[in-house]
Amino acid sequence: MVDETALAALLGEPLPAARDKERSRLSDVDRDWLASSPFCVMATSDADGRCDASPKGDPAGSLALVLDDRTIALAERPGNRRADGYRNILANPQVGLNFLIPGRGDTLRINGRARLVSDAPFFDEMVVKGHRPLLAVVVEIETVFFHCAKAFLRSGLWRPETWAPEAHVPRRAVLAHRLETSGRSLEELDDYYGPRYEKGLYVQR
Numbered sequence: 001m002v003d004e005t006a007l008a009a010l011l012g013e014p015l016p017a018a019r020d021k022e023r024s025r026l027s028d029v030d031r032d033w034l035a036s037s038p039f040c041v042m043a044t045s046d047a048d049g050r051c052d053a054s055p056k057g058d059p060a061g062s063l064a065l066v067l068d069d070r071t072i073a074l075a076e077r078p079g080n081r082r083a084d085g086y087r088n089i090l091a092n093p094q095v096g097l098n099f100l101i102p103g104r105g106d107t108l109r110i111n112g113r114a115r116l117v118s119d120a121p122f123f124d125e126m127v128v129k130g131h132r133p134l135l136a137v138v139v140e141i142e143t144v145f146f147h148c149a150k151a152f153l154r155s156g157l158w159r160p161e162t163w164a165p166e167a168h169v170p171r172r173a174v175l176a177h178r179l180e181t182s183g184r185s186l187e188e189l190d191d192y193y194g195p196r197y198e199k200g201l202y203v204q205r
Helices: 004-011 028-036 084-091 121-126 150-155 172-179 186-192 195-199
Strands: 039-045 051-057 064-068 071-076 094-100 107-117 135-147
Touching: 028 064, 028 107, 039 084, 051 084, 064 121, 071 121, 084 107, 084 135, 094 135, 121 135, 172 186, 186 195
Parallel strands: none
Antiparallel strands: 039 051, 039 094, 064 071, 071 135, 094 107, 107 135
């Protein structure tokens, strides 16, 4: 069993540059990163500590809106309506966000306190393809810092020659047919996840 003392003995202590790199406000570079990022993962947990990590995506420049140097907002778009992360936020406002730029190994991490907003004047700045967000997650930043590229280098994530998306795992329609109780045939699921799926990204189904 590893406790905090054993963990420190195994991994060692962080160098000062890593230990002290957290900041409480966005810099100009952070703002540029957020404006260039089309994808992030939002981590939440409920009141009992059960966790969820949810992907969020929009065109670069539309994913995260900087409200001020301590506050950002992320738009909610039509999805599967599970709202796992949002239910968690209602019980426990602490969130962790990791913002990616395709091709970059480093990432921008933001931790803070979140709240859900059903409408606000800034929603007009979050319109994509003519659609206002359904709601927004407003995050009050507690810490922000850049994370190194080692995980991406180890995984080779951005190396196209390593990509084989259906080599070992079947396509999405097959997964839904085997594992989810949709009641639809494989042909219906192939149609659902076909070209019209992308066309309806900003329309609630």
